[in-house]
Amino acid sequence: xxxxxxxxxxxxxxxxxxxxxxxxxxxxxxxxxxxxxxxxxxxxxxxxxxxxxxxxxxxxxxxxxxxxxxxxxxxxxxxxxxxxxxxxxxxxxxxxxxxxxxxxxxxxxxxxxxxxxxxxxxxxxxxxxxxxxxxxxxxxxxxxxxxxxxxxxxxxxxxxxxxxxxxxxxxxxxxxxxxxxxxxxxxxxxxxxxxxxxxxxxxxxxxxxxxxxxxxxxxxxxxxxxxxxxxxxxxxxxxxxxxxxxxxxxxxxxxxxxxxxxxxxxxxxxxxxxxxxxxxxxxxxxxxxxxxxxxxxxxxxxxxxxxxxxxxxxxxxxxxxxxxxxxxxxxxxxxxxxxxxxxxxxxxxxxxxxxxxxxxxxxxxxxxxxxxxxxxxxxxxxxxxxxxxxxxxxxxxxxxxxxxxxxxxxxxxxxxxxxxxxxxxxxxxxxxxxxxxxxxxxxxxxxxxxxxxxxxxxxxxxxxxxxxxxxxxxxxxxxxxxxxxxxxxxxxxxxxxxxxxxxxxxxxxxxxxxxxxxxxxxxxxxxxxxxxxxxxxxxxxxxxxxxxxxxxxxxxxxxxxxxxxxxxxxxxxxxxxxxxxxxxxxxxxxxxxxxxxxxxxxxxxxxxxxxxxxxxxxxxxxxxxxxxxxxxxxxxxxxxxxxxxxxxxxxxxxxxxxxxxxxxxxxxxxxxxxxxxxxxxxxxxxxxxxxxxxxxxxxxxxxxxxxxxxxxxxxxxxxxxxxxxxxxxxxxxxxxxxxxxxxxxxxxxxxxxxxxxxxxxxxxxxxxxxxxxxxxxxxxxxxxxxxxxxxxxxxxxxxxxxxxxxxxxxxxxxxxxxxxxxxxxxxxxxxxxxxxxxxxxxxxxxxxxxxxxxxxxxxxxxxxxxx
Numbered sequence: 001x002x003x004x005x006x007x008x009x010x011x012x013x014x015x016x017x018x019x020x021x022x023x024x025x026x027x028x029x030x031x032x033x034x035x036x037x038x039x040x041x042x043x044x045x046x047x048x049x050x051x052x053x054x055x056x057x058x059x060x061x062x063x064x065x066x067x068x069x070x071x072x073x074x075x076x077x078x079x080x081x082x083x084x085x086x087x088x089x090x091x092x093x094x095x096x097x098x099x100x101x102x103x104x105x106x107x108x109x110x111x112x113x114x115x116x117x118x119x120x121x122x123x124x125x126x127x128x129x130x131x132x133x134x135x136x137x138x139x140x141x142x143x144x145x146x147x148x149x150x151x152x153x154x155x156x157x158x159x160x161x162x163x164x165x166x167x168x169x170x171x172x173x174x175x176x177x178x179x180x181x182x183x184x185x186x187x188x189x190x191x192x193x194x195x196x197x198x199x200x201x202x203x204x205x206x207x208x209x210x211x212x213x214x215x216x217x218x219x220x221x222x223x224x225x226x227x228x229x230x231x232x233x234x235x236x237x238x239x240x241x242x243x244x245x246x247x248x249x250x251x252x253x254x255x256x257x258x259x260x261x262x263x264x265x266x267x268x269x270x271x272x273x274x275x276x277x278x279x280x281x282x283x284x285x286x287x288x289x290x291x292x293x294x295x296x297x298x299x300x301x302x303x304x305x306x307x308x309x310x311x312x313x314x315x316x317x318x319x320x321x322x323x324x325x326x327x328x329x330x331x332x333x334x335x336x337x338x339x340x341x342x343x344x345x346x347x348x349x350x351x352x353x354x355x356x357x358x359x360x361x362x363x364x365x366x367x368x369x370x371x372x373x374x375x376x377x378x379x380x381x382x383x384x385x386x387x388x389x390x391x392x393x394x395x396x397x398x399x400x401x402x403x404x405x406x407x408x409x410x411x412x413x414x415x416x417x418x419x420x421x422x423x424x425x426x427x428x429x430x431x432x433x434x435x436x437x438x439x440x441x442x443x444x445x446x447x448x449x450x451x452x453x454x455x456x457x458x459x460x461x462x463x464x465x466x467x468x469x470x471x472x473x474x475x476x477x478x479x480x481x482x483x484x485x486x487x488x489x490x491x492x493x494x495x496x497x498x499x500x501x502x503x504x505x506x507x508x509x510x511x512x513x514x515x516x517x518x519x520x521x522x523x524x525x526x527x528x529x530x531x532x533x534x535x536x537x538x539x540x541x542x543x544x545x546x547x548x549x550x551x552x553x554x555x556x557x558x559x560x561x562x563x564x565x566x567x568x569x570x571x572x573x574x575x576x577x578x579x580x581x582x583x584x585x586x587x588x589x590x591x592x593x594x595x596x597x598x599x600x601x602x603x604x605x606x607x608x609x610x611x612x613x614x615x616x617x618x619x620x621x622x623x624x625x626x627x628x629x630x631x632x633x634x635x636x637x638x639x640x641x642x643x644x645x646x647x648x649x650x651x652x653x654x655x656x657x658x659x660x661x662x663x664x665x666x667x668x669x670x671x672x673x674x675x676x677x678x679x680x681x682x683x684x685x686x687x688x689x690x691x692x693x694x695x696x697x698x699x700x701x702x703x704x705x706x707x708x709x710x711x712x713x714x715x716x717x718x719x720x721x722x723x724x725x726x727x728x729x730x731x732x733x734x735x736x737x738x739x740x741x742x743x744x745x746x747x748x749x750x751x752x753x754x755x756x757x758x759x760x761x762x763x764x765x766x767x768x769x770x771x772x773x774x775x776x777x778x779x780x781x782x783x784x785x786x787x788x789x790x791x792x793x794x795x796x797x798x799x800x801x802x803x804x805x806x807x808x809x810x811x812x813x814x815x816x817x818x819x820x821x822x823x824x825x826x827x828x829x830x831x832x833x834x835x836x837x838x839x840x841x842x843x844x845x846x847x848x849x850x851x852x853x854x855x856x857x858x859x860x861x862x863x864x865x866x867x
Contacts, residue, residue: 317378569699
């Protein structure tokens with residue numbers, strides 16, 4: 001039983017007359033014996049007890065220490081029958097100490113830390129660590145004298161540790177008073193009696209314990225600086241017989257506020273400023289944990305006796321293991337002797353219940369935070385048997401009544417510190433676009449995931465081509481992550497299409513149609529800013545006719561090029577119901593190219609001897625050459641003087657105009673109607689004479705979807721406010737096509753309009769900024785700077801329930817940051833600690849920072865506390 005922190009039960013062996021210890025270790029989740037024991041000055045403990053532990057009672061022992069040749073310290077502790085905890089107003093002497101469980105010590109330590117002035121960051125922890133040391137003791141029961149005997153051996157402790165113990169217990173040569181608040185010594189007594197129970201007595205057995213002693217510097221300061229008057233009074237009390245009146249009478253000269261030096265009054269320390277080791281890409285976990293570990297409500301709860309609330313039978317929980325591991329880790333972060341904490345045990349338990357966090361891959365801190373909060377709630381849910389609650393018919397109830405009923409029903413099944421601190425309630429309203437049926441529900445929320453509104457829309461510039469006017473650019477605003485249905489709708493309204501017209505979108509690359517975008521649910525993310533998009537206005541009545549795509553080529557004038565012909569201009573697209581002859585191709589093209597004709601006055605320099613008919617009234621035999629060269633390339637055929645002519649020539653093209661890989665054929669008089677594809681690609685050869693008749697410069701002009709201007713300086717960082725994010729989150733919007741609502745009136749699914757409203761706000765408001773966006777095609781991170789208030793975040797105008805509990809104003813106390821891109825990044829945490837001081841928690845490193853430095857474009861999750 002060496003080096004154990006618990007006291008085991010003992011059973012009798014029916015085959016043996018001696019009591020033998022058996023391995024019946026209670027579950028660590030519920031056993032107070034699993035808690036570390038702390039030995040502290042009673043005065044220090046009593047200050048915190050008045051505020052935090054008034055209901056906690058202690059058992060008083062009179063202790064008489066003695067030293068044996070500097071090799072062993074014996075302390076005989078006799079329980080005072082019928083005593084209870086001294087009242088706060090009665091005080092205690094400087095010879096009084098308290099025996100505490102770990103949670104009591106940590107809560108009291110934090111209380112002193114908050115109450116006293118915290119020094120500057122970076123002070124050495126050596127003084128604090130010197131104030132706390134581990135002492136190995138042996139405990140045995142003197143059952144015949146109703147006492148406990150404690151032995152501290154020189155050989156089992158370091159020299160410095162033994163000397164400290166001797167200074168505490170033997171330096172004053174007087175009686176000590178020890179109050180046990182841990183309930184560890186009471187297990188040796190029978191319930192309600194003053195005699196030891198036989199079932200807890202063992203023969204010739206000593207129990208080895210590790211006792212953490214705190215307040216050494218305080219004790220030595222009292223010993224060294226004690227006045228003669230105080231010494232005389234303590235000597236008088238030490239000589240008095242021990243009884244309850246004696247134990248309480250010390251208040252006559254040494255009250256709690258007597259001015260005697262107390263721990264932490266003069267020494268600065270860094271309680272809570274402890275980093276977490278990075279186990280390998282675990283910065284996402286460290287960042288979220290540090291934010292929670294500095295949430296006041298959670299800190300007070302987990303530093304307290306949280307184990308009594310652990311629910312091991314909840315089928316939705318994790319057998320209490322996640323809450324137990326998290327609570328132990330948080331206690332280590334707030335332990336005064338901690339320098340850095342290794343979260344390996346916590347991560348191992350986390351991975352058992354959440355395999356996605358196993359290994360050492362990068363993860364999202366908000367996803368981890370959501371899982372952790374939900375898991376902690378289920379592990380700490382005080383409702384062991386959730387009642388069945390039937391939802392009542394709303395009838396004519398008001399929203400207030402319905403919301404309260406939903407909230408009370410939720411609390412009847414969910415009661416934990418997480419619900420009490422972090423959960424709020426919002427109202428969700430659905431309206432059917434057909435029958436206007438309205439459905440209102442009230443649901444709890446753990447955090448708010450806010451979009452960044454400046455990045456929810458996208459500006460796109462496209463070229464509109466019509467058969468009766470020149471091409472013109474149109475700029476529209478569409479949802480950034482929308483589909484082509486959204487673009488079609490906005491473009492139709494902008495172009496003011498007639499009822500008999502429709503739009504056909506095509507992506508243009510290298511003067512050719514790369515692809516037609518006909519799927520209305522095609523993602524707009526697939527169209528990049530540097531792409532070129534054309535919208536062709538076509539008649540709606542003949543949309544079943546073949547689509548003819550005309551691509552242009554002319555003599556190459558670039559001296560550096562080896563190709564005789566080069567492509568140019570925007571492809572022209574049209575539909576023709578009759579394509580039985582080659583002349584139909586010619587007539588359709590002339591109809592499409594007609595808006596590009598030069599004005600008459602601009603043709604004065606055209607040679608009159610070279611008459612060119614551009615009206616389409618000539619016979620096709622005079623225009624289209626019937627020769628079909630089978631063994632020559634397209635470009636060389638066009639350059640043949642015999643067939644160049646002064647009019648357009650038309651060639652079949654394969655694979656959307658990429659004809660360089662194979663020969664092309666001139667179009668005949670007769671077209672094979674039965675073999676015509678749905679889309680006919682035609683290359684038009686432009687002779688020099690025709691380039692004089694038509695304005696080909698317009699054809700060459702095609703703007704990019706979004707071409708940034710040439711700036712001498714980089715563009716300013718995009719900035720929005722947190723209030724704008726809230727407005728975007730609460731804005732009414734239609735449901736997605738894959739998430740439509742079943743309308744009970746229409747008896748079918750409808751794309752209803754949805755509106756969210758904040759109804760009930762939590763004490764701790766967690767706000768997630770949606771910087772990461774994922775689709776099946778792309779993923780990216782938004783670097784938009786969000787200007788969030790540090791003080792006085794007022795949500796009054798966003799909360800529709802004006803009679804809610806508490807204030808609607810919040811103060812920022814922590815930020816989880818993400819630096820880098822989607823492919824790789826790093827998480828840190830900014831945390832407010834102490835009185836208005838801010839610190840940067842970067843894994844195991846903790847450094848001070850100013851309040852203004854908390855606002856960056858890397859802010860990812862914001863933590864606010866109601867004021």
